Amino acid sequence: MRVLDHPAVEDIRLESVLHALADPRRLEVVCFLANSDVEVPCSEIDLAVSKSTGTHHYRVLREAGVISQVYRGTAKLNSLRRADLDALFPGLLERVIAAATKQSRT
Amino acid sequence: MRVLDHPAVEDIRLESVLHALADPRRLEVVCFLANSDVEVPCSEIDLAVSKSTGTHHYRVLREAGVISQVYRGTAKLNSLRRADLDALFPGLLERVIAAATKQSRT
DNA sequence: GTCGTAGTACGACGGGCATCGTAGTATGGG
DNA sequence: CCCATACTACGATGCCCGTCGTACTACGAC
Numbered sequence: 001m002r003v004l005d006h007p008a009v010e011d012i013r014l015e016s017v018l019h020a021l022a023d024p025r026r027l028e029v030v031c032f033l034a035n036s037d038v039e040v041p042c043s044e045i046d047l048a049v050s051k052s053t054g055t056h057h058y059r060v061l062r063e064a065g066v067i068s069q070v071y072r073g074t075a076k077l078n079s080l081r082r083a084d085l086d087a088l089f090p091g092l093l094e095r096v097i098a099a100a101t102k103q104s105r106t
Numbered sequence: 107m108r109v110l111d112h113p114a115v116e117d118i119r120l121e122s123v124l125h126a127l128a129d130p131r132r133l134e135v136v137c138f139l140a141n142s143d144v145e146v147p148c149s150e151i152d153l154a155v156s157k158s159t160g161t162h163h164y165r166v167l168r169e170a171g172v173i174s175q176v177y178r179g180t181a182k183l184n185s186l187r188r189a190d191l192d193a194l195f196p197g198l199l200e201r202v203i204a205a206a207t208k209q210s211r212t
Numbered sequence: 213g214t215c216g217t218a219g220t221a222c223g224a225c226g227g228g229c230a231t232c233g234t235a236g237t238a239t240g241g242g
Numbered sequence: 243c244c245c246a247t248a249c250t251a252c253g254a255t256g257c258c259c260g261t262c263g264t265a266c267t268a269c270g271a272c
Contacts, residue, residue, distance in 0.1 A: 014209050018128035022121055037252060053231050072240045074248040089205035099195035103120045159261055161220060180218045180269045
């Protein structure tokens with residue numbers, strides 16, 4: 001079974017989180033995940049970049065502590081680390097998602 | 107009189123704001139300004155980088171729409187664009203500052 | 213005018229990042 | 243076992259970013 005490294009909650013750095021969120025593609029992923037209760041495979045989010053670039057963005061998000069990723073079969077399932085982020089930086093993720101949602105409507 | 111360009115409220119982009127905040131020095135500036143009601147000259151914030159690097163960071167913050175800068179005499183006064191950011195991205199700045207403050211205490 | 217203070221402009225440099233293509237590695241299904 | 247699917251690893255490329263030093267400009271005080 002393939003396992004992926006995730007930072008512990010106490011190792012999540014604000015700068016890394018903000019950097020991870022400061023990219024349109026990654027923000028897109030985060031918003032997509034925010035609108036889905038279940039875990040989402042990478043292949044379900046169409047990022048309009050090559051697959052290898054996609055892999056890169058998912059890794060940045062995971063290593064920053066923004067998302068969690070687990071393998072199931074050939075798929076890699078993604079979900080937001082809402083609880084962890086909220087414990088560390090209360091309300092931050094929610095406000096970023098709200099801001100991104102608002103901006104994407106204009 | 108020297109005048110500086112600031113983006114209009116409607117031109118402020120979330121990605122740029124997040125990118126501007128995703129740097130320790132710039133976050134330091136923002137936190138400093140958040141703790142001060144009055145406008146603060148660049149020279150009052152000790153960034154532990156060279157002056158030219160400091161100038162660079164202030165420009166990034168200004169061009170992203172995070173701070174406002176005006177000249178007064180030889181000084182350049184900085185302040186947060188709280189109202190503008192709050193109108194665009196409600197609560198975002200406050201949550202980032204809270205997160206940065208919390209993290210800096212650990 | 214001269215001087216000091218505050219910040220700028222510019223060019224350089226090194227590192228990191230987004231991007232890609234190609235080749236490769238799991239995993240599950242027939 | 244073979245194949246398709248889903249994602250990865252690796253190397254390359256080009257751009258952007260943080261950093262610096264040096265030379266410069268604006269302003270106020272004397």
